[in-house]
Amino acid sequence: MLSFPNFTHFTVPTTAISGGMWDQIFGVYQRAFEHSSQELWTSSARIIQEHATRAWIEASQSCMTALAENAASIQQRAFTDLVGAQQEAAAIATTEMTKAVSGH
Known part of the structure; x- marks a missing residue:
């Protein structure tokens, strides 16, 4: 039959483990x-900043x-409005010149 050591009386010496180890x-x-x-x-702050x-x-x-598309x-x-105004102005001028030349 095998015999195993009995460790029931084993105690750790208090000088072996000091508070310094912990x-x-x-x-x-x-x-x-x-x-x-x-x-x-640091990495979280960097990610948020990025x-x-x-x-x-x-x-x-x-x-x-x-803004560029709007402009x-x-x-x-x-x-387009300027071209329309130019055509209207030309029509007025033509009408007035015609009246002046024809005497009406």
């Missing part, structure tokens, strides 16, 4: 957490496109 272990985990936490905040900048640029470009549309209508 401070060191805590420090290791704390540094790992601080690094991950800092990286999370998306906000991209949205601002896209909005500005969209606005400039809409072109109004310019086209103004030119």
